[in-house]
Amino acid sequence: MVMLPVLLVTLLPTVSLPYGIFQGLNDGGLTKFLGVPFAQAGRFETPSTPKVLYGVQNATEFGPACPQQKLSTLSLQVFTVTIYPSISEDCLSINVFRPIASNSSSKLPVFVAQIHVSRGGFEEGNSRDVDISPVVERSIETGEPVMVVTPNYRVNAFGFLGGQEVTSAGIFALQWVQQHIAAFGGDPDRVVIGGQSAGAISVAFLLLNNRQNSNSLFRGAFMQAGSPLTSHPIAEGQSDYDGLVAANNCTGSTDTLNCLRHVPLDAFWGTVPFMTGDCDDEGTYLPAASTDQMARIGSLYPDDPTQGSPFDTGTANQLTPEYKRIAAFLGDWVFMAPRRFFLEHASRRQDTWSWMFGASHTSATPIWFPASGSDTTAVDALVNFINTLDPNQPAASSTANSSIFWPKWNTPSSAGSTSLLTFSDPDVINITTENFRVEAIEYLNNLVLDEALAE
Known part of the structure; x- marks a missing residue:
């Protein structure tokens, strides 16, 4: 980070942490501290407390992105590629957004958001991808101010490499929030975590591991387009680890992990010739699914475009003859079924709310983090939840x-036993019931359970 002149520091917001003093900026109605290091860690190392930084550090720009997975040609055609100003393995930084009128004694509720790009998939993305400011701005407008924190985390093999040689990186960013957010004016006892897509899946796993005791790192959670997925022990990624070792000429090393740590970043992904291939029918694979089970899935997701995804669009949107059928199955298998299974069990012992937006994956981001002039129903519910753990209950000070x-x-509702906040489009909102594809989704969840019990 860059050290600033003393005269400039006196005019700008600063925060003092045990390992350094950081100067942010005032931007409209917000104060922002950007790119503040929350940990240090070498490649594949467990994070530890940042090194001490002397002098006042510039925290007015986002920190570098972590190394990104290289995109295929197909990915470049399908997605908008984000080009980050800088990429570095020294990337464990955090951003804090708070109302400009707040200070270190404000004790604001805190929203820790892992909101990366829609294509992230644990492979790429950065904490600067989505503008989180609307949540804070709207909270100021309604008189129930909150603070938002967005941590940067390692992605792809640098953050999620399997194998017995690799130790868990833990949840250091949330621990940092508990230790240091009070210095920014946040309340460590009123932390809500949230995420989108891969970030939502991470939040769901944290929910499953949260013991709800006095040492808890958060008290509520928000998930956008992601639920707990079937997961295997990290050691089952051994073949991936061994492949990475071989690709980087570390096979003969007595300490393969240490060898990987010293491979130059530019060479890490490998530039050697290689051979690869796929089976023609990769998409027909389902773990432990028998011929009869596959036939049953085929009947539950029929070859009828009027029943496919995008739903309720008749025969439109048929990119290929089977496109809508496959899209319906894939959406339920990866997203709808895990979410419904999670809710069916979690709602028995804790307060749960669920919502639905009739569009493609992560397209609801503008609803929850809207631009100026957009409908505020969703973001108001989120601000309420950050404050009171109830999307319907605003803080006492709210207008x-x-x-x-x-x-x-x-x-229970008039239409059924469950209730969804449903966005037909950003400005058409109703309460509906989750009574769609009940038999199909239940069957998919039972397949997953059967596989898990068989292992």
Whole structure:
């Protein structure tokens, strides 16, 4: 980080942490501290406390992105590629957004958001991908101010490499929040975590591991387009680890992990010639699925475009003859079924709310983090939840009036036994029931359970 002149520091917001003093910036109604290091870690190392930095450090720009997975030609055609100003393995930084009127004694509720690009998939992305400012700005407008924190985390093999040689990196960013957020004016006892896609899946796994005791790192959670997925022990990634070792000429080393740590970053992904291939029918594979089970799935997801995804669009959007059928199955297998299974069990012992937006993966981001002038129903519910753990209940100081009451997921409605806050489009919002594809989704969840019990 860059050290600033003393005269400039006196005019700008600063925060003092045990390992350094950081100067942020005032931007409109917000104060921002950007690119603050929250940990140091060498390649594949468990994070530890940052090194001490002397002098006042510049925290007015986002830190570097972590090394990204190289995109295939197909990915470049399908997705908008984010080009980051800088990429470095020294990338464990955090950003703090707070109301400009707040200070170190404000004790604001805190929203820790892992909101990366829609294509992230644990492979790429950065904490600067989504502008999180609207949440803070709207909280100021409604009189229930919150603070938002966005940590940067390692992705692809640098953050999620399997194998017995690799130790878990843990949850250091959330521990940092507990230790240091009070210095920024946040309340460590009122932390809500949130995420989108891969970030939401991470949040879901943290929920499953949260013991709800006095040492808990958070008290509530928000998930956008992601639920707990079937996961295997990290050691089952051994073949991936061994392949990476071989690709970087570390096979003969007595300490292969240490060898990988010393491979130059530019060469890490490998530039050697290689051979690769796929089976023609890769998409027909389902773990432990028999011929009869596959036939059953085929009947539950029929060759009828009017029943495919995008749903409720008749025969439109048929990119290929089987496109809508496959899209319906894939969406349920990866997202809908895990979410419903999670809710069915979690709602028995804790408060849960669920929502639905009739569009493609992560397209709901503008609803929850809207631009100026957009409908605020969703972001108001989120701000309420950060404050009170109830999307319908604003803080006592709030001036906002919710435009719709959002029942808990397992609350019976006139249409059925569950309730969803449903966005037909950003400005058309209703309460519906989760009564779609009940038999199909239950069958998919039972397949997953059968596989897990068989292992």
